[in-house]
Amino acid sequence: MTDRTFTLNTGAKIPALGLGTWQSAPGEVAAAVEYAVTHGYRLVDGAYCYGNEEEVGQGLKAAFAKGIKREDVFVVSKVWATYTTRVEEGLDKSLKSLGLDYVDLFLVHWPLLMNPNGNDDRFPKLPNGERDIIWDYKHPETWRQMEAVLATGKTKAIGVSNYSKKYLEELLPVAKVVPAVNQIENHPALPQQEIVDLCREKGIHVMAYSPFGSTGGPLFTAEPIVEIAAKYNVKPATILLSYHLARGATVLAKSVTADRIDANKTVVDLDAEDLKKLNDYSDQLTKEGKLQRFVYPPFGVPFGFPDKP
Template structure:
C-alpha cells in the first residue's frame, strides 16, 4: 500500500497510507518515523499540538541520512487552535521543530480559536478549569491566513481538519483556494458520508484518522468486519485499512512498534460484496443511533457534526 497514491486538486499526489504520530509516547516517535520511512511509508502526519514534532524531525533526518529523499516524503502538519490568528507563526514553529524548509500539507487542526494570550501555549484554561475559547471567532478568517502562507511556498498545499459539512459550506463560498484535504475521523462506525460526498464533489481529498476506532472499541469484533477478514484470510485491522483504499481516501495508521508498522502496510482489494456489507453495517448503526465518534475534545463548541448535536 505504501506505493499507492491519490491525486490532489493541486496536481500533487498524496500517498494512500501514512504514519500517524498523535499520542505517540516521547522517546518513541523518532525511531518509529525513521523505521516507517525507511521501510516504505511516504506520508508522515504530525501537528504542533502533538508536542512531538522535534522527534518527528529527528526521525525524518535519520531517514534522509540513509538515502531517502526529502521530496519523496509527504509531510503533514497542522496549525493549532491557539495560533489560528497567527498562522504563519504556527507554521514557522512547526518547520523549526521538524527541521524542514517546507511541509507538503498544512491543515487547520480545528475550526475554533483558543486564547492566543492565555495561560498555556496549547491548552489555555479559564480560572474555573474550562478551555479558554474566544467565542466570537470566525474560522473563515484563518483560511485567509492559510492562503497567505500557501503563497510563501513554505507549504505545498493547504487544507482543513475536523470540518463538518456545515463548516465546509461556510468556508467554500469565501475561499480563494479550495482546501486540498479534509482530515476527519473515519471508519465504518463513523462513515461521515455527507462529508465524504461533499468533499468528493468539491475536489477535496479525505484523509482518515483513527481508522480502528479506539482501544476496546467495537470495530475489531464487529461481525461483518470479522467475516470479511476471514474471507480474505487477513486481520480485521487489514480490512479496516482496506476500507479507506476502496473509498479512495488516504488513511493514517498510528503505531510506534516496528512489527505493527509493517503489518499496517498490508491491504486487500475489497469487492462490491464486501463494501455492501460494510456500508450496511454503517447504515444499521446510524439508524440505531449507535454511530461512534472516538475523538471529540471537550471544547464546548458545536462543530456541526450530526452525531454531536
C-alpha cells in the first residue's frame, strides 16, 4: 500500500497510507517514525497539539540520515485551536520542532478558537474546568491566514480537519484556495457520507483517522469486517484499511511497534460485494442511531456533524 498515491487539487501526490502519531507515547515516537519511513511509509501525520512533534522531527532526521530524501516524505502538521488567530506563529513552532523548512500539508485542526491568552498554551481552561473558548470567533477568518502562509512556501498545501458539511459550506464561498484535504474520523461505524460526498464534489481529498475506531480496535469484532477478513484470510485491520483505499481516501494507521507498522502496509482490493456489505452495515447503524464517534473533545461547540449536531 505504501507505493499507492492519490492526486490532490494542487497537483501534488499524496500517499494512500500514512503513519499517525496522535497519542504515541513519549520515547516511542521517534523510533516509530524512523522505522516507518525507512520501511516504506511516505506520509507522517502530526500536530502541534499532540505535543510530540520534536520526537517526530528526530525520527525524520534519523531516516534522512539513512538516505531517505526529504522530498519523498509527505509531512503533515496542524494549527491548534489556541493558534487559529496566529497561524504563521503556530506553523513556525511546528517547523522548529520538526526541524524542517516546510511541511507538505498544513491543516486547521478544529474550527474553533480557544483563548490564546489563556492559562495553558494548548488547553486553556476556565475556573470551572471547562475549555476556555472564544465564542464569537468565525472560522473562515483562520482560512485567510492559512492562505497567507501558503504563499510563504512554509507549506506546500493547506486544508482542514474535523470539518462537517455545514462548516465546509460556510468556508467554501469565501475561500480563495479550496482546501486540499479534509481530515476526519472515518470508518464503517462513522462513514460521514455527506461530508465525503461534498469533498468529492469540490475536489477535497479525504484523509481518514482512527480507521480502527479507537485504542484497542473496537471495530475488529464487527460482524461484516470479521466475515470479509475471513474471506481474504487477513486480519480485520487489513479490511478496515482497505476500505479507505476503495473509497479513494488516504488512511492514517497509528502504531509504535515495528510488527504492526509493517502489518498495516498490507491491503486487499475489496470487490463490489465487500463494499456493499460494509455500506449496508454503515446504513444500518445510521438507521438505528448507533453510529460511533470515538474522537470528540469536550469543546461544547456545535460542529454540525450528523451524529453530533
